[in-house]
Amino acid sequence: MLLTENERLRQNIMEWVDEVNYDRSGLIPILQKVQKKYHRVSSYAMQVIADALDIHPVEVYSVVSFYSFLDEKSKGRFIIRLCQTISCDMAGKSRVARQLENELGIQFGQTTADGKFTLEYTNCLGMCDRGPAMLVNDQVFTHVTPEKAHEIIEKCRQTFGVFALQDQERIG
Amino acid sequence: MKAKYQGELTFGMIEPAAGLNRALDMRRSDIISEISKSRMRGRGGAGFPTGTKWNLAAAAISERKYVVCNADEGEPGTFKDRVILQEYADLVLDGMTIAGKAIGAEEGIIYLRGEYAYLRSHLEEVVEARRNKGLLGAITRGSTPITFDIRIQMGSGAYVCGEETALIESLEGYRGEPRNRPPYPVDTGFNNFPTIVNNVETFAWAACILAKGADWFTQVGTDKSTGYKLFSVSGDVEKAGVYEFPMGITIDDLLKEVGGTGAKAVQIGGASGHCVPAADFKRVMAYEDISTGGSVIVFGPDRDMLSVACNFLAFFVEESCGQCTPCRIGNVKLLDGLKKLQAGTCSMTYLKELISLGETMQIASKCGLGQSSPNAFLSIVKNFKEELMGRVSE
Numbered sequence: 001m002l003l004t005e006n007e008r009l010r011q012n013i014m015e016w017v018d019e020v021n022y023d024r025s026g027l028i029p030i031l032q033k034v035q036k037k038y039h040r041v042s043s044y045a046m047q048v049i050a051d052a053l054d055i056h057p058v059e060v061y062s063v064v065s066f067y068s069f070l071d072e073k074s075k076g077r078f079i080i081r082l083c084q085t086i087s088c089d090m091a092g093k094s095r096v097a098r099q100l101e102n103e104l105g106i107q108f109g110q111t112t113a114d115g116k117f118t119l120e121y122t123n124c125l126g127m128c129d130r131g132p133a134m135l136v137n138d139q140v141f142t143h144v145t146p147e148k149a150h151e152i153i154e155k156c157r158q159t160f161g162v163f164a165l166q167d168q169e170r171i172g
Numbered sequence: 173m174k175a176k177y178q179g180e181l182t183f184g185m186i187e188p189a190a191g192l193n194r195a196l197d198m199r200r201s202d203i204i205s206e207i208s209k210s211r212m213r214g215r216g217g218a219g220f221p222t223g224t225k226w227n228l229a230a231a232a233i234s235e236r237k238y239v240v241c242n243a244d245e246g247e248p249g250t251f252k253d254r255v256i257l258q259e260y261a262d263l264v265l266d267g268m269t270i271a272g273k274a275i276g277a278e279e280g281i282i283y284l285r286g287e288y289a290y291l292r293s294h295l296e297e298v299v300e301a302r303r304n305k306g307l308l309g310a311i312t313r314g315s316t317p318i319t320f321d322i323r324i325q326m327g328s329g330a331y332v333c334g335e336e337t338a339l340i341e342s343l344e345g346y347r348g349e350p351r352n353r354p355p356y357p358v359d360t361g362f363n364n365f366p367t368i369v370n371n372v373e374t375f376a377w378a379a380c381i382l383a384k385g386a387d388w389f390t391q392v393g394t395d396k397s398t399g400y401k402l403f404s405v406s407g408d409v410e411k412a413g414v415y416e417f418p419m420g421i422t423i424d425d426l427l428k429e430v431g432g433t434g435a436k437a438v439q440i441g442g443a444s445g446h447c448v449p450a451a452d453f454k455r456v457m458a459y460e461d462i463s464t465g466g467s468v469i470v471f472g473p474d475r476d477m478l479s480v481a482c483n484f485l486a487f488f489v490e491e492s493c494g495q496c497t498p499c500r501i502g503n504v505k506l507l508d509g510l511k512k513l514q515a516g517t518c519s520m521t522y523l524k525e526l527i528s529l530g531e532t533m534q535i536a537s538k539c540g541l542g543q544s545s546p547n548a549f550l551s552i553v554k555n556f557k558e559e560l561m562g563r564v565s566e
Contacts, residue, residue, distance in 0.1 A: 002504055020487065024344065024345045025343060025344045025362075025363065026345065027344045027345030028325070028326075028328060028342060029326070029346050029347075031323065031328075032286075032326060032328060053425065054187065062347055063345065063347055065287075066330065066347040066348060066493075067327075067328035067330050067348070068328070068329035068330065069286045069329035070328055078204075084349055084483075084486075085248040085249075085443075085483065085487060086407075086439075086443070086469055086480060086483045086484065087248070087249055087406040087407055087469055087482055090408070092405060097399040119416070121248070122287070122329070123248070123331060123487055123490060123491060124246060124247070124248040124249070124250075124251075124331075124487075125287050126245050126250065126251040126254045126285075126287060127251060127254075127449075128249050128251055128404065128406035128407075128412070128469070129251060129404070129405070129406045129412035129413045129414075130250070130412075131406070138289040138290050139290060140290055148514065
């Protein structure tokens, strides 16, 4: 049987809600799973979660809008988060930032037109002794130089197209 | 005073489970007296006496209690908890289990910041291995069997969730907005049950104290700040990384050990801490002088302190939860003022207004974030006024 995206989303959410026993305190873990799998928490997802947990959808929205790792808007397959806090800043984050923009042809806060990459700043990643640091999805990269930034993006790109099958899980 | 660099920390010399095994044979009240006798204060930065916290939670009467490990290490310049979780996770879990027995809790939660998601699988393996060894779940090896298990919950990118009541809000599935205190979590915590929230490092030291005894811990440090402390050192130094020093070390001594002599200023305690100029490098890092969670950011002679202050304020503008006005608006105004200084368009009168605003924020903000966010601004303005005023914009 073919499932529409929304039906699949609803099914996933109901499984995840069941795992936390329909408890409100499981809200954020559920949202994190939705974000991870669907690269966003859509208003439809919020409605389904709210119904299942018996809370108002606005409450779910208030949580999604609060946390910077949860987003209603669709994000790229790879979310690149460059640390902008002081130690990484002093270690030369600006040049890395410029290179990332050049490589991807977008500015910080944007997603590439093909939906592959999102470029963001983030606050302290706890890698202050090895800056500049950045996250690509869950994976951390340290001592990033402009050249290394290029290589990391190339590696991400290799997971698309004909390489997709063998390399999908390697990065992020 | 010999520095211990990462890889050679005291944590590596303590046998895992040694402290826990001893605690399992002790009475609950004896465990807490041992911790109280060590006079350890919270290693996250706020410095609340750990023994007192545990005692309050132990005294609370409730069908359920919780032990929460605050691994939401978001303070700029702090990364010691990352190293502890990577290398000495067993010690942290020992500490949590000891706390569980001491206060009578059966459930522990590690609140791990979203940025540290790559540590999660490692921690889950350690937790699982402990379950198999009978160190979690039904623990029968002590004088009285106890039940204690640990789960991991991820944060989602919010600095303010490092504040303990915000962390609890987040655990409950709400926005991470700090609560009014009192009531304190030891009384009304996670899902309204008594809860202790301690820093990663605090739990690890608790396990060491149980293993080696309180006297071992009080041998070092000062009278009011006992024991060792981990410091996260970054910035303009030869060798950045995690160091272990006895509490009460002077900034001068620390800089010598890390290769940061000649520094112009040091930021102690992260963005919410204080900027200490070279003239004050004789001051000591201890709860009675400069209280710190261990973040040390060193600024070399050529650093522009104004852009440093801007970086800190931009951080707070982003991370303020927006719940109370002094913090939500105040940080924006302070950053705006710094931009004026950068452009060379800030009058002394306006700067004085900003200083007074900063002082108001320290008093009027609801939680530690807003109360401490003006610290960096105020100390940089106070110590580097010469450098800040009369700029000619490029």
